[in-house]
Amino acid sequence: MPIGTFARRSGLTAGALRFYADSGLLPPAEVDPVSGYRYYSADQLGRATLLRRLREIAMPLAAVEAVLGAEAEEASRLLDEHVADVVGNAAAARRKAAVVKSALGGVPGLPIAALKGPVLADAVEQVLTAATHEPGMPVLAGLRLEAGDDALTLTATDRYRLSTRTLVPVEPPGRTWAGTVDGDELRAAAAGVRRSAVVRLEAMPYGIRLRVTAREDLHCRLLSDAWPDHRLMMASLDEVTTRATVSKDLLLRALEDQPGERVALHVADDEVTVGPADDAHPGVPLPATVTGRPLRLWFELTTLYPAVSTAIGPDVMLDLRGDGRPVTVRSADRGDLTTLAMPVRAHPVA
Structure with a gap:
């Protein structure tokens, strides 16, 4: 079939087919020696479709070539490896974006509380066991922080469990504040928090900043969705x-x-x-x-x-x-x- 027909059936553009032919990933079945027209066979559609899907998940050409030439088990392993890299890069990008947003406008952080690092890290890991990733309710993957006059309360829920822990800061907060922090980012920051004798939490316009001892500040996003009214449930x-x-x-x-x-x-x-x-x-x-x-x-x-x-x-x-x-x-x-x-x-x- 001509390149235009094959392009429509495979979901690839004619330009993409020429590129993949030149790179050796999907050479045409036949090339007219006079006109140079490229023709493809029906049994190439499976490889073309797989190639398109691999590129749709941003897999590099070298990895695509490895998957196309691998047995099913090895191809599956390569796919898992690629997805893990994508997820890790996305998490790193989110953390860097939180740092950038915190610096926008030069707004200073609002002090929330100062706590012992190991105590805060333990509390984060314990309470976050009740968080969950649920489609349509991203706030359930968060950790609710509530600072009162003399305590900081951490709460997480998946609607079937609700875990909460109250920590006494090393210094009185002196003000009230509440926000829902991205649980994955806070969990990732726990290792750095644990190694710091004292961690100072500051509220920023789009997240929280954790100032740790002798290390670069850590940042976590705030989730904008409304948090469930757990206090009403507790009171009832x-x-x-x-x-x-x-x-x-x-x-x-x-x-x-x-x-x-x-x-x-x-x-x-x-x-x-x-x-x-x-x-x-x-x-x-x-x-x-x-x-x-x-x-x-x-x-x-x-x-x-x-x-x-x-x-x-x-x-x-x-x-x-x-x-x-x-x-x-x-x-x-x-x-x-x-x-x-x-x-x-x-x-x-x-």
Whole structure:
């Protein structure tokens, strides 16, 4: 078929086909020796389409050539490698853009709080376990920072979990401020934050600046979407009806041994029993200190397990509020990290 027809069928322009022919990636099936016209065969369409798709994801010519000549497994590996490079470059570009935007107009940063670097880094990593990337709700990938007169509160939620931790600054903030910071960028900055004895947070027009000891400042973007009104939800929580204190390690081990995606938690008689949601097998009884009425709840394993695993200390305290109500998971002796975990319906669908 002539080059124009092949171009329409492959989605490549005639100019692109000439370029790929000259580069050796897609030579024509035949070239008229007199006119120089190029002709392509139908069995070249697959290679042409793949070539177009690889270029659409900004793959360099050398990498395209390697993919076209590779077996499926190696080609897949090369694709993953390219995508990882693209994502890494995009993240670096976002961080550099945040630095540039922070400098626009020469506006000085508004001091938010000064905190111990290792403490802030730990809090960021712990709380961000409750964040998520959800299409249409980018704010759920963020970390909410709220500075009060004498504390800084970090909060993240995926709507099924909500983790929050309150930190006491080394210096009083002296003002109130709130903003939602890009969670991925803050997580990436945590390594530099951890190595600094003191980190000073400053609010900029489009992000926050983290001033670290003897190193270049770190910058993270602010997310513009509205943050869920978690304080209203916290204020409307029911009274605790049942409280259980149990070994964190034993509880995690019992959760890890569950075969399904859902797990049942039965709290009664100085025990917390962890079992399958369908009651097909006996649960694992764990010794616990229990007060209040017996209660049985069901959870998605991906909701309950992270809530327990991030608790600080050897024992976790579970505050239960009744069927279908959020459960508070926190350390039995250190309560500054708190996670709310939402159970699923009392009678799970088979």
